[in-house]
Amino acid sequence: MSRALRILVAAAVFFGGIVSLLAAENAQLARGTAITDPDLLRELDQHDALTISRLLWPERNANFPLTTDLMFSWLSQLKEIPPAIEAEIDRYVAQQKAAYPTETIGVGEGFDVQLFDRANLKSRDTRFVLAGIVNRMDRAYVSEDSCGEIRLIYRLVRFETKPDGGRTATRLPMTLNLVMKARDVRQMDGNKPITCAEVARRWLGNGDWQGLIGSDFFPYDAMLDRIETNIQISVAAKSALHDFRSDYLLKVFKYDAASKTFEESTLENQIDRDRILADNDLRRDFRDWLLAPDHLRDFDRGTVLIPEKFLAKAAIVPTPAGLDASPLQPEFGMVQGERNGEGQGEPVFSDNDVVGALKQAAARGDIQNVRSVAGFQRRLNDVTCAGCHQTRGIGGFHFPGVDWLADKPSNLTIVPASPHFLGDQVRRRDILTAMAAGKRPDFSRGFASRPQTRGSTELAGTEYQDGWGAHCSLENAGSRSTDRSFTSWSCAKGLTCQAAAASRRIGMCFIKTR
Numbered sequence: 001m002s003r004a005l006r007i008l009v010a011a012a013v014f015f016g017g018i019v020s021l022l023a024a025e026n027a028q029l030a031r032g033t034a035i036t037d038p039d040l041l042r043e044l045d046q047h048d049a050l051t052i053s054r055l056l057w058p059e060r061n062a063n064f065p066l067t068t069d070l071m072f073s074w075l076s077q078l079k080e081i082p083p084a085i086e087a088e089i090d091r092y093v094a095q096q097k098a099a100y101p102t103e104t105i106g107v108g109e110g111f112d113v114q115l116f117d118r119a120n121l122k123s124r125d126t127r128f129v130l131a132g133i134v135n136r137m138d139r140a141y142v143s144e145d146s147c148g149e150i151r152l153i154y155r156l157v158r159f160e161t162k163p164d165g166g167r168t169a170t171r172l173p174m175t176l177n178l179v180m181k182a183r184d185v186r187q188m189d190g191n192k193p194i195t196c197a198e199v200a201r202r203w204l205g206n207g208d209w210q211g212l213i214g215s216d217f218f219p220y221d222a223m224l225d226r227i228e229t230n231i232q233i234s235v236a237a238k239s240a241l242h243d244f245r246s247d248y249l250l251k252v253f254k255y256d257a258a259s260k261t262f263e264e265s266t267l268e269n270q271i272d273r274d275r276i277l278a279d280n281d282l283r284r285d286f287r288d289w290l291l292a293p294d295h296l297r298d299f300d301r302g303t304v305l306i307p308e309k310f311l312a313k314a315a316i317v318p319t320p321a322g323l324d325a326s327p328l329q330p331e332f333g334m335v336q337g338e339r340n341g342e343g344q345g346e347p348v349f350s351d352n353d354v355v356g357a358l359k360q361a362a363a364r365g366d367i368q369n370v371r372s373v374a375g376f377q378r379r380l381n382d383v384t385c386a387g388c389h390q391t392r393g394i395g396g397f398h399f400p401g402v403d404w405l406a407d408k409p410s411n412l413t414i415v416p417a418s419p420h421f422l423g424d425q426v427r428r429r430d431i432l433t434a435m436a437a438g439k440r441p442d443f444s445r446g447f448a449s450r451p452q453t454r455g456s457t458e459l460a461g462t463e464y465q466d467g468w469g470a471h472c473s474l475e476n477a478g479s480r481s482t483d484r485s486f487t488s489w490s491c492a493k494g495l496t497c498q499a500a501a502a503s504r505r506i507g508m509c510f511i512k513t514r
Helices: 003-029 038-046 052-056 068-074 081-099 118-122 196-204 273-277 280-291 293-301 351-364 373-382 385-389 419-423 425-436 453-459
Strands: 113-115 126-136 149-161 167-181 224-236 245-256 261-265 315-319 471-473 495-498 506-511
Touching: 038 126, 052 068, 052 167, 068 118, 068 126, 081 113, 081 118, 081 224, 081 245, 126 167, 126 425, 196 425, 224 261, 245 385, 273 280, 280 293, 280 351, 293 351, 315 385, 351 373, 373 385, 419 425, 425 453
Parallel strands: none
Antiparallel strands: 113 224, 126 149, 149 167, 167 224, 224 245, 245 261, 245 315, 471 506, 495 506
16 A cells, blocks of 8 residues: 555544544534435435436326336436446446456456446336535526526435345445526516525525425426436455556536437536547647636636537546546646656647746736646646546545435444535635625635635634645745645644655645654
């Protein structure tokens, strides 16, 4: 096991022992921005209020949960999802066999690489259970008319009957997010259309779910936006060929109101690295597009929306990826100085390209976060779906949800979300507060590894900002100077920043030892 991985494992054990003490703190951070209460989620799921079948099949009055064998066969809207996932898994298996011909791959413990069992998607024993509801009105910059998004997050669960007649429930490594627009312009409150301010006020008021969504809620076609799936596609033990590794498959399916079907789509900002590096014209176009002043400003703020022609329709996300630049990260090889693989061609961005564009942006007052080539690289990673999922996640999931099915849930299933998710709640609530007051919000965000300083008061000393396990800024070897993109990444009193890998810029906060 590598030193970096040993440190990460030690951190997981440490936090696992104290996680129950943080439950109240976590709930407080998510107030007004997410529904994570296990009792409420159980009620909404078991009384069929927010089951997938009820939301997507209202004309059949399907107020009952569907097992996956029925869900994907009865709900015509979902018919394209299983074959698209099957095709990605087939491609993944072929690539693994080519890369590691001496390793076996398949479903079950007898294989070197253990695959996700596709039979789980057509089984009478599995179904998707409501694991959480998350307010993403902080994404209203994508479409102001829709006021952002509301995400209903479902976790795949296997139910089995025990010899004594009881039932067990085992959570499987897959989530399905039904993403809806926060409002439909046709929604009315009395004689007036519901405004973004009203939706924000309902969430901040911490009302019950009926006040947030409506007791007779059925989503109009116009409210349905997409389905996002995240599957732990494989687990591989440490071997002579590689360290321990777990790979996750990310897919997105946009809703087409004309065909009433969720259709395979590109992932937002998931740059198709290999395709861009292999195409001179595409490489040039991407460089020119991203370094254009308006786009670079949005890139710095984390609100950039990269055109589809540069994007991929799937992402395989390896974890743990570590802090250093490597092929495990989605942008690797696109910036000068990173080692390119054979056949990848020249990098997209030279140091001179980046330094020159940042200098001009700084003169315009457009820069908040990206102040160096290293900062540019980190932002190019974390604006992607894959890069974000590699940031302080819980086993590849930022929102696994509380396991309300377990009689005695473990520490790991009490925590509803990752440090990245919880650390971002202050920013999201600030945006809701501004919207509720009818003000124009600041939609910007810091790097995924570190919350913005606007949340520093509430997050100070916690693991989410500058506490034990948080990312921090290291001095550069030789120069004894810090990288300007990460200068504010400090540790709380009593902690020290130490390298968790070979990185010369980013480390982790640890308890000081003599």
